Amino acid sequence: MARTVNRLSRxxxxxxxxxxxxLYLPIVxxxxxxxxxxxxxxxxxxxxxxxxxxxFNDRAMLQAAWMSLRxxxxxxxxxxxxxxLAAIGLARGERFAGRALFSGMLYSPLVMPEVxxxxxxxxxxxxxxxxxxxxxxxxxxxxxxxCFVTVVVQSRLTSLDRSLEExxxxxxxxxxxxxxxxxxxxxxxxxxxxxxLAFTLSLDDLVIASFTTGPGSATLPIRIxxxxxxxxxxxxxxICTLFIALITVLIVLASFASKxxxxxxxxxxxx
Amino acid sequence: MAEELAKxxxxxxxxxxxxxxxxDMPLLRIEGVTKRxxxxxxxxxxxxxxxxxxxxxxxxxxxxxxxxxxxxxxxFETPDEGRVLLAGxxxxxxxxxxxxxxxxxxxxxxxxxxxxxxxxxxGLRRAGMARGEIATRVAEMVALVKLEGLExxxxxxxxxxxxxxxxxxxxxxxxxxxxxxxxxxxxxxKKLRESTQAELMELQRRxxxxxxxxxxxxxxxxxMASRIGVMDAGRLAQVATPRDLYEAPASRWVAEFVGDVNLxxxxxxxxxxGRLKVTTREAGIITVAEPHQPVTKEIVTVAIRPEKIxxxxxxxxxxxxxxxxINRFEGEVAEINYLGGLTAYRIRLxxxxxxxxxxxxxARLDVxxxxxxxxxxxxxxxxxxxxxxx
Numbered sequence: 001m002a003r004t005v006n007r008l009s010r011x012x013x014x015x016x017x018x019x020x021x022x023l024y025l026p027i028v029x030x031x032x033x034x035x036x037x038x039x040x041x042x043x044x045x046x047x048x049x050x051x052x053x054x055x056f057n058d059r060a061m062l063q064a065a066w067m068s069l070r071x072x073x074x075x076x077x078x079x080x081x082x083x084x085l086a087a088i089g090l091a092r093g094e095r096f097a098g099r100a101l102f103s104g105m106l107y108s109p110l111v112m113p114e115v116x117x118x119x120x121x122x123x124x125x126x127x128x129x130x131x132x133x134x135x136x137x138x139x140x141x142x143x144x145x146x147c148f149v150t151v152v153v154q155s156r157l158t159s160l161d162r163s164l165e166e167x168x169x170x171x172x173x174x175x176x177x178x179x180x181x182x183x184x185x186x187x188x189x190x191x192x193x194x195x196x197l198a199f200t201l202s203l204d205d206l207v208i209a210s211f212t213t214g215p216g217s218a219t220l221p222i223r224i225x226x227x228x229x230x231x232x233x234x235x236x237x238x239i240c241t242l243f244i245a246l247i248t249v250l251i252v253l254a255s256f257a258s259k260x261x262x263x264x265x266x267x268x269x270x271x
Numbered sequence: 272m273a274e275e276l277a278k279x280x281x282x283x284x285x286x287x288x289x290x291x292x293x294x295d296m297p298l299l300r301i302e303g304v305t306k307r308x309x310x311x312x313x314x315x316x317x318x319x320x321x322x323x324x325x326x327x328x329x330x331x332x333x334x335x336x337x338x339x340x341x342x343x344x345x346x347f348e349t350p351d352e353g354r355v356l357l358a359g360x361x362x363x364x365x366x367x368x369x370x371x372x373x374x375x376x377x378x379x380x381x382x383x384x385x386x387x388x389x390x391x392x393x394g395l396r397r398a399g400m401a402r403g404e405i406a407t408r409v410a411e412m413v414a415l416v417k418l419e420g421l422e423x424x425x426x427x428x429x430x431x432x433x434x435x436x437x438x439x440x441x442x443x444x445x446x447x448x449x450x451x452x453x454x455x456x457x458x459x460x461k462k463l464r465e466s467t468q469a470e471l472m473e474l475q476r477r478x479x480x481x482x483x484x485x486x487x488x489x490x491x492x493x494x495m496a497s498r499i500g501v502m503d504a505g506r507l508a509q510v511a512t513p514r515d516l517y518e519a520p521a522s523r524w525v526a527e528f529v530g531d532v533n534l535x536x537x538x539x540x541x542x543x544x545g546r547l548k549v550t551t552r553e554a555g556i557i558t559v560a561e562p563h564q565p566v567t568k569e570i571v572t573v574a575i576r577p578e579k580i581x582x583x584x585x586x587x588x589x590x591x592x593x594x595x596x597i598n599r600f601e602g603e604v605a606e607i608n609y610l611g612g613l614t615a616y617r618i619r620l621x622x623x624x625x626x627x628x629x630x631x632x633x634a635r636l637d638v639x640x641x642x643x644x645x646x647x648x649x650x651x652x653x654x655x656x657x658x659x660x661x
Contacts, residue, residue: 166347167380169367171445172397178368185384 027244034237041232051238061239064223068203071134071219075141076198082142083149083198084191088179090150091157109147117144118211125212132214140212141205145198152197156190157183189257196254200247296359298323298481299344299449304353304363306339313339315505316353321449321483326475328496329485332528336505341451341485345374357448368397373447377454379438381426387413387437388422394445412440415474432463439471443478452484456491468494489529493517501525517576522661526574533580533626535573539566546653549573553624558597559656572659579655580628582616582647599650600626604641614640618649 034052038045055061090103109117121140125132160183168178206221213222220243224236297320306314314336321327329337342348344355346367355363362370373394381390391412395405413419416436426434435455442450455471456464472495475482486492492499493513500510508528509521520526523534537551542561549557549571557573605625606617609632616628626649632640641647 161378161380163376163378163380164382166345166367167374167376167382167441168393169347170345170374171394171441172368174366174368177397182382182384 034241051234064220068220072199072202075138078142079145079198080195083146087150087153114207118208122211133217136212141202149194152194189260193254193257196250300356302354304350328492328499330492331502335502372449373442374451375442416440449481568660574657577627577629
C-alpha cells in the first residue's frame, strides 16, 4: 500500500514529465537562447552574456523597466492597503446590507476580461481629462490587483480563530487594539504574500497598461511587445530571463510568507 | 508564591463579602436577561444569583443557551433585556475590556505569535502594571499552573494539557472577580480531564475565586461545581446542588437529562401517613413518600434512579428489605451490560414494562450476577421514588 502511495508509477512519472515540459519547455528555451552569442534568434552561436550587456546599455529599455518597477511597487502598496481594508470589512464586519453584493463586486476584476477593464479605465481617464502616464497605469493596476489581495487576506482572516480577538478584548484591549495586537501580527505574512502577488501581477500586465498609459511612459511589457513586432532581438530574451528570475524570487518569497502565516494559525492561506 | 496569591485573593474576597453582606447582594445577579438572535431566543428571561466564592456550573444540551449566557457575562454579547449586576453594578452594556471578569475559552484562544510568558503577561500589560510587578505575577501564575521551564515556548510547542494551563494562567493573571470557563476541559482526554478537574477545584478553593463554568458534561459539572444550573431552551430548568439535582430533580426533563432514570406516569389514588399511592400503567400501584411540597396534580410521574431499583432472586434478602420492599415487581432479565464497576440490567416485568436497574459489582467473582432470562424480583423503597408534577 505505502509503495503505491509514496512512489510514482511509470505512468504518473511520464504524465508529470510531459505536463512540466509543456509548461516550461518554452521558458527553458527562452532562457537558453538569452545566452546565445548569435544575432539570429534561431541559430545557436555559443554562450555569451552579450545581450545582457546590450540591455543594460539600452536606455529606452531600462527606462521602461524602471517605470514597470515603480508602477508595480506603488500599485501593489495601494492595492494591499485597500484590499486588506476590504478583506477586514468583509471578514470581520457585521453583516451589513448588500454585503454579498459588495463582495461579489470586489471580485469582479478576477473574472472580467482585461480588455474590458482596460477600456473602461481608459474611458474614465479620458472623461476626467487626466493626463495619461505613470499615475493612470498605477491606478489601473491598483484596481486590477486589489481583488487578489482581498482574496488572500480574507481567506487568512476567516481561517483565523475569532476567539483570539475576543480573548484580547477580554484581557483589556479595546477592539482596535485587539486587532493591532493580535490579528495584525497573525495576518502580516498573508499581507506580505498579497503584496508580492500584486507586484508580480502588475509587473507582467500588458493589456491594461497599454490602454491606460500615455506617450513616453511605456512599461516594460509594452516596450517588449512593440520591439517584438519589429522582430525578436536576442536582447528581449535576456530581459525576459531577468524578469522570470525576479518573478520566481517573488513567488517563492510569497509562498514562503504564506506558509509562515499558516504555520502560526490552524489552516493555510492560498498560494 | 501561590500561597501569597491565595492570601491576597482571600483578602479581597473577605472585603467583598463584608460589603455584600451589608447590602445583602450576591456577587453576580442576573435579572430577567433575554438574548435573541433574529427569531431565535437563545436566553429567555433568565434570572440567577451566584455568590462570591462559588463554583457554579451551567449545564445543558448544546443549543440551550448556556454559552450565550456566559458570553453575555464576558461582554461579547449584549442582552436585549434585563440586567447583569456584578457587585451591585450593572455591567450589561459594559465593553468586555472594561469588565472585571475574565474568560477561559473552549479552544484556549492562546495567541500563537506570543510565548507562554507573553500570553500570561498580555492582560497585565494592558492594565498598565509596572514591569517588575508583571514579572512577579507571571512567575506566580506559572508556578500556580506548574508550567515552570516552558515560559519561552510558543503555544504550538505545547501539549494540549499544557495549553490548557497557559489559558488558565492567562485568565487568572488579572485576578478577575469572576472567572468564566467555557467547556475548559472538552479538548482533553479522559484521564487528563479527571486530574485537571481536581486541580481546578483545588485552585478555586485556594484562591477563593468565583468560577462559572459552562459544560455539557454532567459528570464534570457534578464533580466540580458546588451548585449547578441546568439550562433548557434558554431557561433555567433547575438550580441546585449536584446531590439535589440528582436525587430531587424538579421536573421530568431534568430527571431524564441528569443521569439515567425510570419514569412511571400514573394517577394519585390515595395519600396517607406521608405515603402516596400512584397507579401506573407500566408498573401497577407504586407507593412513594409524599414530597414536602404537597402534590396538587392528579396525574404525576414517579422517577426512580436505576441504582435504587434492587434485584433479588426469590424471596427477600432480609427483614429490613421486606419492610422497604413495598414496591415489588416480578420479571425476567432482558439485557445485561457489564460496565466494570457496575452492571446495568434491563428487566422486563411480567406486565410488559421494562425497568432499568444498576448493581455495583462488589465482589470480583460473579456470584451475585444475574443471568439472561433469569426470573428476578425488582423492588425499591418508597423513599427512593421522586414524585414529579411536570
